[in-house]
Amino acid sequence: MTNINSPIWIVTDIDGTLMDHHYDLSFALDTLELLKNKKISVIPCTSKTATEVRSLRKDIGLKDPFIVENGGAIYGDCKESSEEWKLVLGKSFQYLRPKLDLIAKEIGYPLKALNDLSNEQIEQLTGLKNDAISNAIKREWSVPFLNPKEEDREKLREISLKHETTIYQGNRMSHLLGKGSHKGKAVMELKNYLGQSNVKIIALGDSQNDIPLLKVADRAVVVPGPNGPNPCFSKGISNGDYYLAPYPHSKGWSSAVRELINSF
Numbered sequence: 001m002t003n004i005n006s007p008i009w010i011v012t013d014i015d016g017t018l019m020d021h022h023y024d025l026s027f028a029l030d031t032l033e034l035l036k037n038k039k040i041s042v043i044p045c046t047s048k049t050a051t052e053v054r055s056l057r058k059d060i061g062l063k064d065p066f067i068v069e070n071g072g073a074i075y076g077d078c079k080e081s082s083e084e085w086k087l088v089l090g091k092s093f094q095y096l097r098p099k100l101d102l103i104a105k106e107i108g109y110p111l112k113a114l115n116d117l118s119n120e121q122i123e124q125l126t127g128l129k130n131d132a133i134s135n136a137i138k139r140e141w142s143v144p145f146l147n148p149k150e151e152d153r154e155k156l157r158e159i160s161l162k163h164e165t166t167i168y169q170g171n172r173m174s175h176l177l178g179k180g181s182h183k184g185k186a187v188m189e190l191k192n193y194l195g196q197s198n199v200k201i202i203a204l205g206d207s208q209n210d211i212p213l214l215k216v217a218d219r220a221v222v223v224p225g226p227n228g229p230n231p232c233f234s235k236g237i238s239n240g241d242y243y244l245a246p247y248p249h250s251k252g253w254s255s256a257v258r259e260l261i262n263s264f
């Protein structure tokens with residue numbers, strides 16, 4: 001049963017936030033159980049595909065809606081049947097894939113899409129294996145690609161806008177999306193769709209692509225890695241926009257969630 005009428009939603013990034021870079025979330029399991037008992041919704045909001053998130057939800061027993069591919073679409077379980085509902089917010093993979101080549105042409109060197117890598121290369125990049133690789137490349141609403149040269153990021157963003165697209169940077173890769181698509185917009189659309197305009201949002205993230213998500217939250221949490229938080233959050237942490245979780249990954253996630261659900 002979904003907890004969608006709960007007064008608090010935990011909206012969380014997955015990779016690097018709920019999970020470490022070896023896909024371990026063991027420190028969060030007790031807290032996930034606690035949230036289930038308290039009937040507080042846990043809404044994944046990730047660059048992962050719907051297929052990947054379905055498998056994760058099954059593993060950890062989540063029933064709430066889920067935002068995939070950096071805000072490209074939202075899915076949830078229908079009340080009356082075993083079907084899923086779907087809210088499409090972004091552009092399709094088929095629309096976006098040729099745009100990546102046009103953008104590459106303008107920047108002057110190839111931009112390599114995740115879907116064009118061999119399984120060995122994907123395993124090396126992501127640590128995923130076999131079925132997990134097939135699930136990760138079932139892209140419908142975004143095109144992940146190998147990070148461009150750091151000094152070209154700004155220029156690349158400008159070029160992408162000309163092509164009615166936008167680029168966000170995740171942990172391991174960059175992601176090409178339809179213009180105006182991002183995690184924050186998806187959360188607002190979900191609130192609207194479910195008629196939950198008063199719900200309080202605790203959002204958690206670890207990378208640049210989570211900034212739009214943290215911006216729409218009532219409490220915004222940055223989850224650090226073992227070497228500290230992503231530098232893109234430095235200013236926001238020091239001026240108090242973001243709460244910095246006290247530990248990396250699932251341990252920090254767990255600690256921050258427990259503290260903040262008691263603050264409402």
Ligand SMILES: [Mg+2]
Pocket residue numbers: 013014015016017170171205206207
């Ligand atoms: Mg992340």
